[in-house]
Amino acid sequence: MRYRSISAIAAAFLVGIPAIAADFAVHNGDRVVFLGDSITEQRLYTTYIEAYVLTRYPDWKLTFRNVGWGGDTSWLRQRAHPDEGRLFAAEGSVLDQMVEDSVGRGLARDVLPLQPTFVTVKFGMNDHSYQTFRPDIFRAYVRSQSEISKVLQAHQARVFFLTPQPIEERRPDPEKDVRNESLRKFSDGLKELAAKTGAGYVDQFDPYLTIMLGERAKDAKAFIGGGDAVHPGPAGQTLMAWAVLKGLGASPTVSTATIDAVSKAVSASQCRVEKLESTDGAVSFDRTDDVLPWPIDKAAEPALKLAPVLDELSWYDLKITGLKEGAYTVTIDGEVAGNVSATELRKGWNLSNAGGPVTQQARDLLGHIFEKNNLYFARWRNVQLYTFPGWATGPELETRRDAELKRLDDQIAKQEAEIEALRKPKTHHFEVKPAK
Secondary structure, eight states: OOOOOHHHHHHHHHSSOTTOOSSOSSOTTOEEEEEESHHHHTOSHHHHHHHHHHHHOTTSOOEEEEOOOTTOOTTOHHHHOOOHHHHHHOOHHHHHHHHHHHHHHHHHHHTGGGOOSEEEEEOOTTTTTTSSOOHHHHHHHHHHHHHHHHHHHHTTOEEEEEOOOOOOOSSSOGGGOHHHHHHHHHHHHHHHHHHHHTOEEEOOHHHHHHHHHHHHHHOTTOOOSOSOSSSOOHHHHHHHHHHHHHHTTOOOEEEEEEEETTTOOEEEESEEEEEEEEETTEEEEEEEESSOOOOOOGGGGGGGGTSOHHHHHOEEEEEEESOOSSEEEEEETTEEEEEEEHHHHHHOEEOTTOSSHHHHHHHHHHHHHHHHHHHHHIIIIIIITOOOOGGGOSHHHHHHHHHHHHHHHHHHHHHHHHHHHHTSOOEEEEEEEEOO
């Protein structure tokens, strides 16, 4: 099997995949649900995707809920507990009946009550059973994914299938791991299914594996994702979010400000530049952006060295011409954003993830999104779905459950109010001076 270069992958996202359209796949007013296994339950790539949408579209009304469940599969075994031996052996109407029952019950309990309008579905890691490709399991996988799409679409939700990322063992040839060969076949089958069902499709497997292979070529022991072989940490899940967002048609543009230090001419896109001064080789101005840059989890910053994450998803540009050659210090509201050369400023410097209050506001937003998602997980799994033992049931305990649900709902609402406020950009004072 031949794996493509990152540039080839980027080109592939632009043609032939239904996820790409003139508009971003997520729309104003959407109720987004992330459905998947333990990798989704980690609340990393999902939170990063949520943060992108909330920062890029600060005026949209959106809700996000994560219903990932560790160990789950496309037939929703952690929610409906079908007999997998019978499921893998079944064909025809028997398979249909088993899948319809299992998927139907799982979605009815955990997804449909949320009234989703947009659902990402990420299964495959547990489905392939961590072994050489098995056609009987694959048959159950395809039929189950088809049923998920059918049920969700019948409830007016747009569905996007996400492939799993590859398993990252510390070996020089991860592409030859039989588990990854199996995951690739599952992913290819998912693409065919998406085309048949009208669902969207995003391939995380190929971009992630390409980066892995590139790093292994430089260092046979390179481990790009953090976490463990199956569950990437923040860096790996940022790469996953990068692949997913590109597959959903995400735009790189945050805003661009172009200033001529000599003529004081200004060109601005998605921002406003005011109170410009240019004297003695220094430039100062106020800048108000329409949106915030995409916040990068501090623990995920190693991912920025592995893929063009910011260039392709968060281009927050400052371009200044007419400066004398040399090094310059850029401050925002008196805080150092970075030291940059006149050449870099002339070409355009991407301030995403630079120092200062803009990045800090975006990171504060990310922190509140994490807190909100953790609260929802606690509400859903530990309170809503908690089953009292038979001897402890009764109206008093249900009253206490209702009170705890309300308490958590109030906390979630408080976090969402904080998120709403932090999504809004502010006016900041920029100064660009020769570095001392």
